[in-house]
Amino acid sequence: MKKILFLTTVLLTAFSSCKDDDFEPLNDVAECTWHLSSEDGNAGPIIIGLNKYLALMDLSQGAISHRWEVSETGTKFLSGEMQWGQTDFTNMIDESIPHVNDLKLISVYFEQPGQHTIRLCNTFHKPVTYFYSKWNKDLGKSEKFQYVSKLEGDVYVMDTTFVVDVYAPELEPGVKVYRDAECTVEVETGITGGTDENPEYKTVEIEYGDKLYFKDASYDRPNSWIFNCQRAGIVKVEAETADAITPLQFRTLTSAEGIINDKPLTVNYTVERVSDPDNKYVPTAVAKTITIPLSIVVKPSSAPLDYTIKQVDQTHINVYLNNSQFKADVNELDHSTFSLNWTNENSNVQSGTVSFSSAKIVKSETGNKDLIQLEIANGDKMYNTDKMYLSCTENANVLFDGKGFSIPAPSEPNVITTYGFFFDDDFEDPSTDKNWNLTIDGKTPTPYSFVDNPGPDEINASARCFKADAVTVGCRTMSSKTFLGTVGKYTLRFKYYLVNKGTDGLSPSFVPEDKIGTTVPNGLWQKSGGWLHLLNKPGGQWTEFSCSIEGIKELEVALSMRFNGFKDEIYFDDFFFGYIEERP
Numbered sequence: 001m002k003k004i005l006f007l008t009t010v011l012l013t014a015f016s017s018c019k020d021d022d023f024e025p026l027n028d029v030a031e032c033t034w035h036l037s038s039e040d041g042n043a044g045p046i047i048i049g050l051n052k053y054l055a056l057m058d059l060s061q062g063a064i065s066h067r068w069e070v071s072e073t074g075t076k077f078l079s080g081e082m083q084w085g086q087t088d089f090t091n092m093i094d095e096s097i098p099h100v101n102d103l104k105l106i107s108v109y110f111e112q113p114g115q116h117t118i119r120l121c122n123t124f125h126k127p128v129t130y131f132y133s134k135w136n137k138d139l140g141k142s143e144k145f146q147y148v149s150k151l152e153g154d155v156y157v158m159d160t161t162f163v164v165d166v167y168a169p170e171l172e173p174g175v176k177v178y179r180d181a182e183c184t185v186e187v188e189t190g191i192t193g194g195t196d197e198n199p200e201y202k203t204v205e206i207e208y209g210d211k212l213y214f215k216d217a218s219y220d221r222p223n224s225w226i227f228n229c230q231r232a233g234i235v236k237v238e239a240e241t242a243d244a245i246t247p248l249q250f251r252t253l254t255s256a257e258g259i260i261n262d263k264p265l266t267v268n269y270t271v272e273r274v275s276d277p278d279n280k281y282v283p284t285a286v287a288k289t290i291t292i293p294l295s296i297v298v299k300p301s302s303a304p305l306d307y308t309i310k311q312v313d314q315t316h317i318n319v320y321l322n323n324s325q326f327k328a329d330v331n332e333l334d335h336s337t338f339s340l341n342w343t344n345e346n347s348n349v350q351s352g353t354v355s356f357s358s359a360k361i362v363k364s365e366t367g368n369k370d371l372i373q374l375e376i377a378n379g380d381k382m383y384n385t386d387k388m389y390l391s392c393t394e395n396a397n398v399l400f401d402g403k404g405f406s407i408p409a410p411s412e413p414n415v416i417t418t419y420g421f422f423f424d425d426d427f428e429d430p431s432t433d434k435n436w437n438l439t440i441d442g443k444t445p446t447p448y449s450f451v452d453n454p455g456p457d458e459i460n461a462s463a464r465c466f467k468a469d470a471v472t473v474g475c476r477t478m479s480s481k482t483f484l485g486t487v488g489k490y491t492l493r494f495k496y497y498l499v500n501k502g503t504d505g506l507s508p509s510f511v512p513e514d515k516i517g518t519t520v521p522n523g524l525w526q527k528s529g530g531w532l533h534l535l536n537k538p539g540g541q542w543t544e545f546s547c548s549i550e551g552i553k554e555l556e557v558a559l560s561m562r563f564n565g566f567k568d569e570i571y572f573d574d575f576f577f578g579y580i581e582e583r584p
Helices: 002-016 430-435
Strands: 034-036 046-049 053-058 063-070 075-077 105-110 114-124 129-136 141-148 150-152 155-167 175-178 202-207 211-216 224-229 234-238 246-249 268-273 285-291 294-299 307-313 316-321 338-343 351-354 356-362 371-376 387-395 405-407 421-425 437-439 448-452 464-469 476-479 483-485 488-498 505-512 542-551 555-564 569-578
Touching: 046 053, 053 063, 053 114, 063 105, 105 114, 105 155, 224 246, 234 246, 316 387, 338 356, 338 371, 421 430, 421 483, 464 476, 488 505, 505 542, 555 569
Parallel strands: 046 155, 202 294
Antiparallel strands: 034 053, 053 105, 063 114, 075 105, 114 155, 129 141, 150 155, 175 211, 211 246, 224 234, 224 268, 268 285, 307 316, 316 371, 338 351, 338 387, 356 371, 387 405, 421 569, 437 476, 448 464, 464 569, 476 555, 483 555, 488 542, 488 569, 505 555
8 A cells, every 4th residue: 555655646746847838738749650460570562471461550649630541452351350360361351341441450351462552641730750660681780761741731741651562372384485585476375274266285386496485474473483395405494583585495306307206395384482582571382383385396497507616626526506407317427528627827837638537426305406526537636726627518418307418618717626625605505504603702692694695796796695793792703613623824715794884803713612702812723813904994895805824733623703892794705714725
């Protein structure tokens, strides 16, 4: 009893000591605040699952007027007593509650995925401010923000809109197919199961080496998109974004005289919603795969024969067919129809001709290119500093389209000299993408991609290149596959394209496999290396870089491209690293 009496005395003393101007009458209070059933960090937008609800309560005081406005499509209201652990809320849907109302507490139920809006609009007789905090993951701390009312006429309006992003728990894969990269010519696909009017599979005819372009049309927002067509050599080709146009090239004939497997090609499409490292509230969804209901018939190309010629080593040259295939029963060509002339201004003998001992056909059934393996006869050798001119007289009726194979005598060198290289990558072949990656510290990935050439010119007209996103702060390291580096002198060369005027530089160096991403000095494997100064270099054009590197021991190493304070987008192409051979 004494304790209660003492507390009453203290309270009476406190109230009696207040002056009249220290007290704000209750009818003069103006305060704006609200409460949501979502977690504090779940904002901008608020993320919830399909067939779930969000409760919102307006706790403002002194408001002249108050109303909620909820977007109508896919939303309803709940009312009644909710049971503990309840997951099905359909029995609580109250159709009588309008989407514009003046209730203090609303529970909004979401029946459709996608973004919805909930607007809270209050008016007050004097200014009000709502304070809140938001976590900044880049700064590693919370930042303070505020909403401030606006004077409209003779009242202060606090107008706030909550965006709610609703995700479905399951995905439904879907995709659109086009003949062109601009997606103006759509290819009609069938429907799973099919009907008499619309069969399950539609058919599209293309030529060998042609591309089809695929764009996601799935429900509901996957963040992983993978294409597979084993017979065409298309294995785990990933789209970069939901809006990305993914080109798939088909080098497997299905319609030609003498073809062994004439079954049309089909493409499998897998989508998944994986955990988002930047937003823990985005729900995951298990992977689902469909076979796109499209039969792809690949016919021989009507274009002139296209091929690429590369030196493999000092005694072998390969000829790759880019838009055709050899017949099933053709396993070798007449090697005497091939001739190789060479010139080398830096050797004692400055020109010559070599012959071949064999011309074997190597066929591919996985979408790669057929090729001719040429072996040099008589103990002759070719050097990668030679300029080489390969020609071939007609080998009749050896291709599936009934054409013969020949190489007209060239006026310019037509053999790509790649012997003695540890890597020689122009990024045209997606199968080599796995050899490259971009990290902050050798382990933590950072954005990179393989994209179209941003500005083809005389220095680099190739179609595809490597894009590094080095915009944000941090040590960016681009790494190649590892290889056995030995003692000797090497050449490193590549092409680069700056988006803007260059800042700082790049340090291309070779480091041990277990040191990728770390700062290591020269001397572990290489004696010297190149430093590429990019400061104030112009953007919007391709530039070629080359330097010499001396290996001082045998070691498993990899190219590690360090972005030394460089913070911008940059593109790379045509990486070469290897020996430069001198003809005796």
